[in-house]
Amino acid sequence: MKLKWNKNNIIFSYCTEADLKDIASMLSKKSVCKYLFFGPNTEEATMAYFSPLISSIDDSLKDDKIPDFHVFTIREKDTDTFIGQCALIPVEFTNGNYLIGYQIDDSQWRKGYGNAACEFLVYYAFDVIDAFRITGDCVEGNIGSEKTMIKAGFQPEGRQRKYWLNDGKWHDRLLFALMKDDVSEQRMKILRETYI
Template identity: 35%
Template structure:
């Protein structure tokens, strides 16, 4: 196979690249399932113990964008082609132009801005290619990393759903965030001028 020239490739920036999930990614999915605190923040629950069969089934379901169009799953890799996490475009409502994004960065790669970079790529795709108009998401109260990422992306806090998630013996709030296409475009201009 010829060497790929990524110089004009949409699905990347200076640090990361998004790609289709591949069969070999089952191990990363399996590994991440052992990070209970991170999974609790993502799924708002403690999941049953992971299995290799579940990890392989997950990858088989979403490999090569084979699932339905309401959830589009990507692997995130750094410029060394190392899988560092996953991100997905989900809850796509074409009629109303709304969507959400789910993301998990592997424990060894957090705090380096990879999640924010992956989110920007997917937001650009959703707003500029899919004609979607509004990103809606929520963060479990106490998830400082995701809250900071939402703010950095230019999202507005739109409300709080009080005491709606029961986990770790207590009821937790969900912090609601939103970002419109126009706000995203304005934030991109600000980011380029800095």
């Protein structure tokens, strides 16, 4: 079974225990969590969240099965440098609908990795697992994330007002989605040729 996908010098691989330190370090940063609905997290909190997901991924891969939780680490191929992570989390009660997530470490911003992470999730959702819809969200003002989803073809679906309280201020949550039917066969072909 395929465990890693390459795009040029970037590798997406299922998240393992060995990635946790880098993920915890990224999610402890105020810069990275500025627009997230969670964090900054302690190392313990990040470990407690990710450890069961990683165990479940491990168990599935040992049985040669595609995991139920699709959590990926992104690294530079040549140097193994940590870039960030991305994930597709199943939405409860609707089989085939996944919530996307991606975080790029602040030292790696503005190099195209956010766009690549979101595009990889589109490819994986519609080609590797049988998603019919992927749902995205971001806090209003997270322009980088909004641009990333729009570039990947997501359509705005609305706003949830005063969804998140941070630093004494309320923030709206913006919603986006991409349906499998929105993605042409030609685009899927290009994605298949890109993520190898």
